[in-house]
Amino acid sequence: MARLPVPGQDAGAWGNLLNEFLGAEHNTDGSLKLRTDGTLGAYATTASLADYVQKTQRDFVSLLDFVPNGPDGTTNNSAAFVSAIAAAAAGPGRLFVPKRAASWIIGTPVTINVDIEIYSDSWGNATTIPCVKAADGLNDYMFKFGTTRADGNRISFRGIEIDGNNGAQTAGGIILANNAVQCIFDAVHLHHAYDTALYFKGQVGSGPPGHHNRVVNSLFDNSGSSGGNGRALVLESTDEVMVANTDFEANGSASGSEPYHIKDWSGINSFVNCVFVGGGEAIRIQDSKGSRVVGCMFDGIGRTAVHISGGQVQVTGNNFSGINTALPNTYFHIFMDNGGFNTITGNVFTSGGVAQGLRGMISHQPTAFTTVVSGNVFRTSGDGNAVLGDGGIYDWNGSNATTQTSVVKTNAGLADQ
Numbered sequence: 001m002a003r004l005p006v007p008g009q010d011a012g013a014w015g016n017l018l019n020e021f022l023g024a025e026h027n028t029d030g031s032l033k034l035r036t037d038g039t040l041g042a043y044a045t046t047a048s049l050a051d052y053v054q055k056t057q058r059d060f061v062s063l064l065d066f067v068p069n070g071p072d073g074t075t076n077n078s079a080a081f082v083s084a085i086a087a088a089a090a091g092p093g094r095l096f097v098p099k100r101a102a103s104w105i106i107g108t109p110v111t112i113n114v115d116i117e118i119y120s121d122s123w124g125n126a127t128t129i130p131c132v133k134a135a136d137g138l139n140d141y142m143f144k145f146g147t148t149r150a151d152g153n154r155i156s157f158r159g160i161e162i163d164g165n166n167g168a169q170t171a172g173g174i175i176l177a178n179n180a181v182q183c184i185f186d187a188v189h190l191h192h193a194y195d196t197a198l199y200f201k202g203q204v205g206s207g208p209p210g211h212h213n214r215v216v217n218s219l220f221d222n223s224g225s226s227g228g229n230g231r232a233l234v235l236e237s238t239d240e241v242m243v244a245n246t247d248f249e250a251n252g253s254a255s256g257s258e259p260y261h262i263k264d265w266s267g268i269n270s271f272v273n274c275v276f277v278g279g280g281e282a283i284r285i286q287d288s289k290g291s292r293v294v295g296c297m298f299d300g301i302g303r304t305a306v307h308i309s310g311g312q313v314q315v316t317g318n319n320f321s322g323i324n325t326a327l328p329n330t331y332f333h334i335f336m337d338n339g340g341f342n343t344i345t346g347n348v349f350t351s352g353g354v355a356q357g358l359r360g361m362i363s364h365q366p367t368a369f370t371t372v373v374s375g376n377v378f379r380t381s382g383d384g385n386a387v388l389g390d391g392g393i394y395d396w397n398g399s400n401a402t403t404q405t406s407v408v409k410t411n412a413g414l415a416d417q
Contacts, residue, residue: 060119061088062096063104070100076107076135089114096120097160099131106142107135112155113146120160123187130163139169141176147205152181157188164193166226173197179207180238185215193223193230197251202237202266210238220261221249224279229256231263239268252280252302259303260284264291267310271296278302285310289339293318304335308368311339320361321350333361336368340405344373351380370405378413 002024064070065087066080081104088095093115097104099122122131134142142162145153157175164174173196177183180200190197197220202210220232230253235241243262252259259280262271267288273295276282281303285291288310298305300322306315320333333349336342349361361378364371408417 073102103133136168340369
């Protein structure tokens with residue numbers, strides 16, 4: 001064992017003893033050796049003092065701490081994610097996933113049972129190499145929130161891009177947010193999901209209903225190329241979710257039974273200042289009450305833009321244009337087939353073609369009731385002499401009248417009914 005020289009006993013050997021003593025904790029260049037466990041004791045690896053201070057003083061854990069050479073785009077990095085998440089949860093509570101020249105590969109699902117923030121510098125990165133990507137044949141969700149936490153999961157993703165690699169899957173998606181409570185998804189780019197990019201699913205296992213989650217400033221795209229549903233977002237057994245300032249493009253696969261950008265299966269959720277382009281049905285409000293669609297843009301939606309099969313829904317201040325004209329009077333800007341006490345106010349509707357007329361704007365089936373349609377603007381595009389269909393509100397039975405309990409009044413381009 002290394003020791004200090006003893007005066008009066010080590011004459012002529014002081015230099016060697018001092019070097020041996022200092023060598024226990026120093027490299028030959030004078031830099032400090034870094035322990036593998038961060039505690040006093042034997043060292044197994046080395047690093048400079050600057051590296052040691054940087055690692056011990058920073059407020060995050062980096063995935064590179066567990067894969068020093070970075071990802072190679074082939075190796076399964078799921079175990080590294082699991083270890084890094086555990087280390088972050090035990091310390092600063094933040095995991096940094098850096099963008100590199102190859103993708104971090106998820107070859108087996110990563111289950112998260114701790115409250116943590118996972119963030120990256122990959123948002124807006126112009127390279128074509130995804131930051132995180134599902135391995136071929138994963139056939140499951142890449143990240144799964146735990147189902148046994150009594151207080152729910154408070155897990156956030158920020159500034160990260162994740163590729164679901166849907167062309168090489170037969171099931172699954174990107175994030176399965178079980179029992180999500182007050183989770184934040186900010187500036188995330190989720191794309192090419194097989195079934196669903198982000199699935200909020202409350203009341204699983206011993207966890208509580210999901211609630212008070214946020215999806216903001218994000219992009220969901222290109223999941224419509226999937227052989228599954230290719231949905232961007234599903235809300236099930238979770239309410240008080242705010243989806244704001246987010247773009248949805250080319251989601252909702254024609255191959256799926258539920259080809260939607262968003263499925264709201266719970267209610268009391270808000271979709272505010274979002275953009276929907278192309279793809280399948282934009283928003284399906286299914287068997288739920290109290291949701292709002294406010295200030296959104298719907299452009300060239302492949303199917304119906306807002307499909308309401310619930311009640312007490314507000315559709316306010318939106319712009320609807322470019323409805324699908326391939327099948328006249330099949331897809332609509334707004335389609336109501338169940339529930340009632342809905343309000344459709346202050347929107348701008350532009351028909352996708354003359355043949356559609358106003359019949360492509362709102363379909364109000366007799367099974368939907370007590371709806372107020374007021375203060376909207378209806379117009380056709382491409383022909384100033386267009387015939388405006390059946391007066392704007394088209395019932396399933398082919399008449400142009402609404403149900404007796406509904407009010408259609410004071411709309412530009414649409415007579416009161």
